[in-house]
Amino acid sequence: MASSLSTAAAGYSAATSPAAQALYRRRRRGNAIVLSLSFGATLFGLAWLVLILGALLYQGFSGLSLAVFTEMTPPPGSAGGLLNAIMGSLIMTIGGVVIGTPIGILAGTYMSEYGRNNKLTTIVRFINDILLAAPSIVIGLFVYEVIVVQMGHFSAFAGMAALAILVIPVVVRTTEDMLNLVPNQLREAAAALGLPRSIMIRHVAYKAAMSGIVTGVLLAIARVSGETAPLLFTALNNQFWSTNLNAPMSSLPVTIFQFALSPYPDWQKLAWTGALLITFTVLALNIVARAFLSPKAHK
């Protein structure tokens, strides 16, 4: 391939002046440089993924044992696990998703089914896109002001509320996009059968967009299960086992934050193990979410 190209080039250049030949060579050289740089950039980008995952496996895997899942977070200097942190993360993530998902789906439904392209939808979409990328620590401050200060203490409930606020924009975005993809003929056919609009939406449009909406929810779970900043001053942390939603609750990310910055080696070790758990959960959710969507995307 390369040799046939260069013979063609030689044949072409034989018929032209030396100056034109030089220009041609220079352009080809420039092209080769740009293309190798872009190839290099790709390798550079992929290298970080490999390096980070490699370090996580190397540092975190050795600490992985049954105790991690059965014992509480230890005081410095003694052995223990991450059970209360894992449980806290599960409770607050589930809570946040359960609160945030219905609101997100309903808002996305309005934008696609009732107000497609009207002014309100345009504004909501714009604001939602900003919420989607807004710094999560600011959401933490908001929940602190609105819930923690009013209640007078930190609580798992405040943590859930903060996570729910992060879930909403993700779900709104995917729900709207996926409902917009549902062919109008389906809606017209349902209407022709005499179905009221709300039943048409719930039984026809939702069904057609189901895999996309599920993807959105999975991506939202993936996003909030690694969030630390909004939990720091809402759910705070708790060294002990607690399922009381009205009290501070431990979570995996906040525990990692505390343990990693501590001077104790066994805490740091647990932090790495926790980091490994979170990362692979989040990446698995991401991949499953994509797999859910891909049959549709290829159509």
Place this chain on the structure above:
Amino acid sequence: MVDAAMTGVIGAGMDSAKLKRMRRFRAGDATFRGLTLGAALLVLLLLGGVILSLIHGSIPALSTFGLDFLTTQSWNPVTEKFGALAPIYGTVVTSLIALLIAVPVGIGIAIFLTELCPPWLKRPIGVAIELLAGIPSIIYGIWGLFVFAPFFQTKIQPFLISVFEPIPVLNNLFAGPPYGIGILTAGFILAIMVLPFITSITRDVFDTVPPVLKEATYGLGCTTSEVVRKVVLPYTRVGVIGGVMLGLGRALGETMAVTFVIGNAHKISASIMAPGTTISASIANEFTEAVGDLYTSSLIALGLILFVITFIVLAAARLLLMRMNVKAGN
């Protein structure tokens, strides 16, 4: 009005059970519509609530310090003197460093994916880069602190210091003992974190270039790099800038990763290798330990500043990307 008349006409020919069902359907319709409308309005309310609560929380600090809050560097919890200049400086500088690295790399990857890559490799590489965006911020933090910072300290920083030593202005920028952690390290970690956002948007807008345009340019005998520079980039300029702004918005607000590696020093140093702080790192580090209303309020005021900056950047990014979408016709 019309609806009522219709029910009347249709209702005349129906028995009462059917009529009842019709009414129930209608009530269900109205309820469902109301619910969805309420949820959509709630999204607007959320943003309004965030802004109002931040303003409310920062009133004590802003009324005590006034505009000096934005221009002073001191951050002293003991004497209760607070100024936001050092965190603002840190936020802006780390984000700029991140963009300086991530923009060329991101555009490079997008060029590779759209122009060079064999089709079967496109999806795996695209997904792998996007997975970088899926890794939680705190993981970048722990990795940055324990793996990247020591490497940076022993290999990269001494190299940079010796290279820039003889150059007049730059030797101040790259001066001082190599701590490993600091503004430059934070900027570098941020670059890796925003890379996937810039890459995926750049790739998407590159894909909107009509193939006819590219084919015509190739037909004139242009090389791939000439096609990219003279057709693809000019055509997609607005979209690429939008993607970069979106990346900037992410970098400005990024919290946990930066908190780990920036060193948390409330001062502005000439050297970008020195420890510093950012708005988000200050809040994350100090908020739960802040004693006194003025301290807490100053941190919330920092949050307000951060939110205003990111709001402007993200809004600009969205407007640019919307213009790009209009151009692409979808």
